[in-house]
Amino acid sequence: MFFGIEWDTSSNLAFALSILPILLIGLWxxxxxxxxxxxxxxxxxxxxxxxxxxxxxxxxxxxxAITEFIRDTPLLVQLFFLYYVxxxxxxxxxxxxxxxxxxxxxxxxxxxxxxxxxxxxxxxGQHEAARALNLPSPRTFxxxxxxxxxxxxxxxxxxxxxxxMKDVPVLSVVTVLEMLxxxxxxxxxxxxxxxxxxxxxxxxxxxxLLASSGVRYIDVHLPKRGLSLK
Amino acid sequence: MEWTSYLxxxxxxxxxxxQITIYSTILGAILAFACGIGKLSPNILIKSVSVAYIEIFRGTSLLVQLFWLYFAxPLVGQAIGIDLRFPPVVVGVAALGLNIGSYGAEVVRxxxxxxxxxxxxxxxxLNFTPRQTLxxxxxxxxxxxxxxxxGNLAVQNLKDTALVxxxxxxxxxxxAEHIRNYTQDSxxxxxxxxxxxxxxxxxxxxxxxxxxxxxxxxxxxxx
Numbered sequence: 001m002f003f004g005i006e007w008d009t010s011s012n013l014a015f016a017l018s019i020l021p022i023l024l025i026g027l028w029x030x031x032x033x034x035x036x037x038x039x040x041x042x043x044x045x046x047x048x049x050x051x052x053x054x055x056x057x058x059x060x061x062x063x064x065a066i067t068e069f070i071r072d073t074p075l076l077v078q079l080f081f082l083y084y085v086x087x088x089x090x091x092x093x094x095x096x097x098x099x100x101x102x103x104x105x106x107x108x109x110x111x112x113x114x115x116x117x118x119x120x121x122x123x124x125g126q127h128e129a130a131r132a133l134n135l136p137s138p139r140t141f142x143x144x145x146x147x148x149x150x151x152x153x154x155x156x157x158x159x160x161x162x163x164x165m166k167d168v169p170v171l172s173v174v175t176v177l178e179m180l181x182x183x184x185x186x187x188x189x190x191x192x193x194x195x196x197x198x199x200x201x202x203x204x205x206x207x208x209l210l211a212s213s214g215v216r217y218i219d220v221h222l223p224k225r226g227l228s229l230k
Numbered sequence: 231m232e233w234t235s236y237l238x239x240x241x242x243x244x245x246x247x248x249q250i251t252i253y254s255t256i257l258g259a260i261l262a263f264a265c266g267i268g269k270l271s272p273n274i275l276i277k278s279v280s281v282a283y284i285e286i287f288r289g290t291s292l293l294v295q296l297f298w299l300y301f302a303x304p305l306v307g308q309a310i311g312i313d314l315r316f317p318p319v320v321v322g323v324a325a326l327g328l329n330i331g332s333y334g335a336e337v338v339r340x341x342x343x344x345x346x347x348x349x350x351x352x353x354x355x356l357n358f359t360p361r362q363t364l365x366x367x368x369x370x371x372x373x374x375x376x377x378x379x380x381g382n383l384a385v386q387n388l389k390d391t392a393l394v395x396x397x398x399x400x401x402x403x404x405x406a407e408h409i410r411n412y413t414q415d416s417x418x419x420x421x422x423x424x425x426x427x428x429x430x431x432x433x434x435x436x437x438x439x440x441x442x443x444x445x446x447x448x449x450x451x452x453x
Contacts, residue, residue, distance in 0.1 A: 073427045076393060077427060081420040169294055173396065
């Protein structure tokens with residue numbers, strides 16, 4: 001019994017059907033962690049990208065070094081670092097939030113690169129035209145650069161959303177009850193790992209196929225030459 | 231305990247991480263070429279096996295694959311009467327190699343398809359066999375295009391090796407957890423470990439850059 005749901009071990013099919021609702025509860029946690037982690041990555045990535053493009057090297061160089069450091073170290077170790085070190089400094093977060101934070105930190109290194117690449121991909125002539133038309137620079141950014149950068153940024157961010165979803169099982173090491181953790185607990189109690197773990201694999205396949213076709217749909221339907229502001 | 235006393239066991243763990251990274255990256259590269267080329271094969275059987283492999287391993291989580299191979303595969307073996315229990319190091323290398331190979335396969339496929347169409351027409355006009363076209367026309371031009379992405383994947387693989395600590399392989403992450411349990415000195419241990427991973431990643435990136443320059447010579451002259 002888990003989450004108050006009994007399993008039925010009379011046959012393989014009955015077992016699979018009876019644990020499906022339990023796995024779906026885990027799946028819901030996986031989705032929540034994905035969304036929260038992605039949200040943190042979006043914000044932190046924006047901060048890093050802004051710092052990296054700062055006019056003074058005193059700010060931009062450390063920001064670049066930090067991004068590189070985050071990108072080249074494992075999520076698992078970063079997660080342990082946050083989980084064990086933060087409480088030493090008086091910051092006690094629930095495991096789920098620590099996990100989402102670790103996902104957010106790891107992927108902020110990637111999203112910051114996506115922002116930077118998206119902004120740099122806007123043709124130089126656009127900046128020059130805006131200047132020739134005497135547009136103030138905040139307005140150039142919001143009305144000329146951003147509408148052209150966003151269609152390039154969104155598909156790349158979508159791919160990282162899928163990657164984050166595939167990294168959520170790592171959170172099981174700090175006791176977050178996401179789908180894989182739930183499946184291994186069922187395995188521990190019934191001595192049948194094959195069915196729960198295979199089901200998790202199958203559910204992941206469905207989830208990533210759905211998510212990546214969603215990303216492709218958005219990619220195809222985004223206006224390639226920039227969002228219209230009207 | 232002084233922080234320097236952590237170094238010896240951590241370095242031992244780092245050596246395990248290095249070995250696992252090397253073996254799984256080589257396995258991944260072999261699988262990437264086999265299935266990347268296989269996906270373009272006219273043979274429907276080879277093609278569908280390659281596509282299935284790529285989709286399954288790219289579509290699921292590495293940790294799920296690792297646990298499946300470690301906990302579930304022996305049960306499959308039991309059901310069909312073959313002993314499929316492998317030591318953790320074999321499972322770890324296999325899971326990492328299979329995972330990174332599926333990402334690499336898409337890179338190989340993309341690079342081969344990006345070789346200019348005229349090159350294939352010329353090969354056909356000169357009566358090259360498909361095998362000659364692959365070895366002498368596509369691959370020498372495609373491999374330099376793959377290298378930057380392969381560099382990223384190799385670093386990705388190095389980072390992913392930390393997960394094998396969860397199937398009780400005593401790599402760097404495993405030793406870190408062990409020392410932390412003894413000393414409760416989380417900050418020092420994990421800071422050290424993060425920097426060790428970072429150092430290994432820098433070395434790996436330098437190696438891949440060198441390899442990239444080496445195969446860059448295969449590019450056709452004038453490009």
